[in-house]
Amino acid sequence: MTAEIISGTQVAADIRQELAQEVKELKAKGVTPGLAVVLVGEDPASISYVTAKAKGAEEVGVHEETFRLPADSTEDAVLKKVAELNQDPRFHGILVQLPLPKDMDEKKLTYTILPEKDVDAFHPVNVGKLLIGEPDFLPCTPHGVMQLLTRSGNDPSGKYLVIVGRSNIVGKPLMAMMVQKAKGANATVTVVHTGTADMAHYVKEADIVIAAAGRPNMVTAEMVKDGAVVIDVGVNRIPDDTKKSGFRLVGDVDFEAVKEKAKAITPVPGGVGPMTVTMLLVNTVRAAARTAGS
Numbered sequence: 702m703t704a705e706i707i708s709g710t711q712v713a714a715d716i717r718q719e720l721a722q723e724v725k726e727l728k729a730k731g732v733t734p735g736l737a738v739v740l741v742g743e744d745p746a747s748i749s750y751v752t753a754k755a756k757g758a759e760e761v762g763v764h765e766e767t768f769r770l771p772a773d774s775t776e777d778a779v780l781k782k783v784a785e786l787n788q789d790p791r792f793h794g795i796l797v798q799l800p801l802p803k804d805m806d807e808k809k810l811t812y813t814i815l816p817e818k819d820v821d822a823f824h825p826v827n828v829g830k831l832l833i834g835e836p837d838f839l840p841c842t843p844h845g846v847m848q849l850l851t852r853s854g855n856d857p858s859g860k861y862l863v864i865v866g867r868s869n870i871v872g873k874p875l876m877a878m879m880v881q882k883a884k885g886a887n888a889t890v891t892v893v894h895t896g897t898a899d900m901a902h903y904v905k906e907a908d909i910v911i912a913a914a915g916r917p918n919m920v921t922a923e924m925v926k927d928g929a930v931v932i933d934v935g936v937n938r939i940p941d942d943t944k945k946s947g948f949r950l951v952g953d954v955d956f957e958a959v960k961e962k963a964k965a966i967t968p969v970p971g972g973v974g975p976m977t978v979t980m981l982l983v984n985t986v987r988a989a990a991r992t993a994g995s
């Protein structure tokens with residue numbers, strides 16, 4: 702079997718088109734959705750993510766501003782900026798791009814964002830609401846994974862879904878989402894991680910594999926069941942002299958081999974990546990809609 706390639710670029714474009722329409726309707730009611738991005742320092746990957754967020758916002762009509770602070774800013778200066786944005790009615794969503802410079806307390810900064818403006822859904826209030834099945838915001842990358850599954854006709858309901866990786870940004874929130882008795886979820890979920898004795902044992906049984914370990918080629922063809930659906934969340938930079946940048950992006954899945962066994966698979970790039978930014982815009986528009994009372 703050669704897998705169907707699930708194009709995140711295409712699914713993201715479809716969702717952005719729907720969002721642009723919602724934004725138009727909100728603007729007609731006098732509300733322009735606004736997103737504030739705080740970037741501290743000059744980390745090249747962070748700059749490229751922030752640029753993608755600004756571009757996506759422009760595409761759907763969301764007002765976006767990036768607040769750039771120097772790498773040697775004090776933690777107080779960043780806290781002050783976030784506090785200011787909390788009170789600024791132009792912005793319905795705020796995010797502080799991670800990672801922050803080493804000497805800063807990431808938790809303290811992200812927890813300062815008001816939960817109702819926390820479009821990353823990193824605040825403990827939003828994490829807790831997600832776990833009890835009453836989310837105000839779905840976290841962006843896990844929500845992107847959910848949309849890729851449902852919109853490609855691979856609804857997780859009743860399926861055995863194995864998540865590889867237990868990060869706070871992907872593995873754990875995805876576990877909390879997929880286990881809910883809710884649309885686009887209702888799966889039987891196992892999370893495997895570096896402490897799992899025999900990872901392959903679980904992955905081999907999975908109807909749906911979500912790879913989010915941050916390690917190239919972690920998921921091999923031998924580990925995947927015939928006809929499984931494989932979503933690759935990994936974004937790994939590996940050196941490549943043939944590229945102008947000196948690197949290329951690969952996921953966590955051995956794509957070439959696994960696509961010969963899977964029913965459907967996402968590529969890297971062009972899979973989960975474009976979805977993350979899109980779901981951030983979805984959250985920003987939801988936050989704005991709440992202030993518009995719709």
Ligand code: GUN
Nearest residue numbers: 796797798799800821841
């Ligand atoms: N850095 C890498 N991914 C993310 C994300 O989803 N949100 C923020 N704020 N920073 C990130």
